[in-house]
Amino acid sequence: HLQIEAMKVGFAEIFSHLSDPVTMRVPVSDLLDDGYLSKHAERVKKDRASVPSTLLASAPSTVYLCAADDEGMMVSFIQSNFNGFGSGIVIPGTGIAMQNRGSGFTLEPGHPNEAAPGKRPFHTIIPGFATQGDDPLMAFGVMGGHMQTQGHVQTMVRMFVYGQNPQAASDAPRWHVSESGDVLLEEGFDPDVARVLESRGHTVKSGQPSGLFGGGQFALRLEDGYCAASDHRKDGCALGF
Secondary structure, eight states: HHHHHHHHHHHHHHHHHHHHHHSSSHHHHHHHHHHHHHHHHHTTOSSSSOOOSSSOOOOOOOOOOOOOOTTSSSSEEEEEOGGGGGGOOOOOTTTTTOOGGGGGGOOOOTTTTTTTTTTOOOOOOOOOOEEETEEEEEEEEEESSSSSHHHHHHHHHHTTTTTOOOOHHHHHEEEEEESSSOEEETTTHHHHHHHHHHHTTTTEEEEEEEGSEEEEEEEEEEEEEEEEOOOTSOOOOOEEE
């Protein structure tokens, strides 16, 4: 419940303030300020669900990979042509299809993410990376449009709060705040989870197919090597050589 509510607050902040860094009116440092975060955390009620203030847009068609070597070098890489495999425009002589991420702009006049020449739009692609002090700790990513942020939260909490290894964290059932604000629960949750969420005011749809919950890849640095994981929900594998 708390993760879902925090995600709603986060999405509302994203769609209110996020844009090309040149045109943002609220600095990222302010959005990450401890006092600012605490203020928003106080909005979350432990006994009831809030009504999402921002509806989300769907965004499929992403590929993610990560790699690490024996010297500790790690890479987190993501690529996405967006809807319909991109814009339908191919650069002559290359075979490279152009993306259509411009659909991430808004047409709301005066909004920081309003479509304009020379601007970069809001988008959902997130090649994740975790550090410990100044050292690389984990390259990771969860594909799936706005499921990416939600998948990152769930897998990171499982690994770094509850101590699960990357594969166990990836395999665990996930929730998904949908475009309508409903909470989708993947198959595998205890029925009591849906019951308690509904009692707090969430609209819950249980037993949803795994294709709605993204797909992740993880490479976590250990003292004597790496622990790699690959999501069973999508094509992929974890290889060492």
